[in-house]
Amino acid sequence: MNHASLSAAELDAITDAAAHWCMRLHAEDCTAAERTAFEQWRSAHPLHAEEYQAMREIWATADHLPRPELAPVVPFPVKPAARSRALRHYAAAAAITLLALPAGAWIGWEEGWLPNSYEHFESSTAMSQVTLGDGSQVELNLGTELRFMNFKDERRVTLVKGEAFFKVQHDSQHPFVVRAGSGQTKVTGTQFNVWKYQDQVKVTLVEGSVLVTSDASDTGSGYRLGPGMQAVYHKGDYEPILSQTYAHDTSLAWRNGKLILDNVTLDQALPLINRYLEKPLRLADGSTGHVRISGIYNTTEVKRLISNLPKVLPVYLTQDKQGNTVLNRIALPPAKG
Structure with missing residues (x-):
């Protein structure tokens, strides 16, 4: 094969x-x-x-x-x-x-x-906090799964799905590596967040520094982040996209059980919404993805958000053959003239 x-x-x-x-x-x-x-x-x-x-x-x-x-x-x-x-x-x-x-x-x-140890953690309908074998603290968002293995030359986490916030126990001789999607994040001791949805990964650094690469097999290179920086990559990316977070960034609102959408397009909002749904919400077409949405929602009540969308946005709901909910934009009437 x-x-x-x-x-x-x-x-x-x-x-x-x-x-x-x-x-x-x-x-x-x-x-x-x-x-x-x-x-x-x-x-x-x-x-x-x-x-x-x-x-x-x-x-x-x-x-x-x-x-x-x-x-x-x-x-x-x-x-x-x-x-x-x-x-x-x-x-x-x-x-x-x-x-x-x-x-x-x-x-x-x-x-x-x-490895001399192996641990598996999973959260489904409730957030959880766990302590890894090396003493590092991890907060797991809803629908998150990760595995931890302790090797002689590194501590390795595989983020299978979801989102996690890490407070890494410092050990300069024993790096801490988080593999997510096609890339990885490497640290010795710091605080950072990793979110994985399908083939997209976003790393947000809070404290310390991390080395991010979009290709985990290329262990000799990477891009270093400072506090307040983010790195985003997809499968096949040659390098991650780096950016500086703004003062009111909402990436870590999930730690307080909140999903905050701040005037973003539905194209941008769907990955943030779908991580809390069993079946993903779909867009009927590109024009629907341009509709903007704002609001603060409880992460445990995102399903209710879907049914309320037609009340606050110019959209209506249908279902596709797979049973997924589809958002359709309501066409505006032609301008008079």
């Missing part, structure tokens, strides 16, 4: 997800909803099933490995120096064996490609 269209960051994310699902499906508290979500993930792309099968095989192997009292050495069929896709299989899957084997002085840990 040709996977040339997928970036290194996307391949890593799939391997990471496969390891996560392998652990969850073997856990006693795995729910029916999680199993349904797994089936949806596995069928979404042929590579998902391929990666998951590799994880199952390694899980089965780990089950038969001896459990010595001394720290074990786990043999890998790929040399540590070879950073091939096969190595990603074994490096990610080795995290699974942490459940089956005692912790110790792993060869993988010493080489820097095996």
Whole structure:
């Protein structure tokens, strides 16, 4: 199968997800909803099933490995120096064996490609605050999912979806990296926000400094942000777009449970609205996207906002074949003359 269209960051994310699902499906508290979500993930792309099968095989192997009292050495069929896709299989899957084997002085840990801890966090209908294994504090917006792995040479977070505010525990020798979409944000200790919607990512820095790149595979470069700056990138961008936030920027209003739309077009508002909806709101055409909207809304009541839009904007609602709500602009009458 040709996977040339997928970036290194996307391949890593799939391997990471496969390891996560392998652990969850073997856990006693795995729910029916999680199993349904797994089936949806596995069928979404042929590579998902391929990666998951590799994880199952390694899980089965780990089950038969001896459990010595001394720290074990786990043999890998790929040399540590070879950073091939096969190595990603074994490096990610080795995290699974942490459940089956005692912790110790792993060869993988010493080489820097095996984490010594793995954590998964998810918020659905309520915001939450969590503490990562390194002591860093994270606030999760509604509908957010992230994973944390601690490697010898870096602390790594994968923001699967949603939005999170990070207060990173300072460690100059142990960088903190957040992977989101096609890029990543790298820090040693600071406060910043990362929002991911589809293939768009926005990083907002509050305190300290961060290094942002739109291509996570290019680890040797990036753009440094200072406090009050933002970086936005999409998949395929050569570099992120940098900007300075204004005095009344509303990017972090979600931390107070608010969605603030300050005279923005519906084109700009939809990504901010859709992150709180199970089914995305759509625009009928380009002219509808030019309609402007303002207002302050509770993030837990965004569904009510949709039904009220025709009361405050020149639009009406329809549904497409997928059951998504569609906004249609009401045409203005022709000018008399």
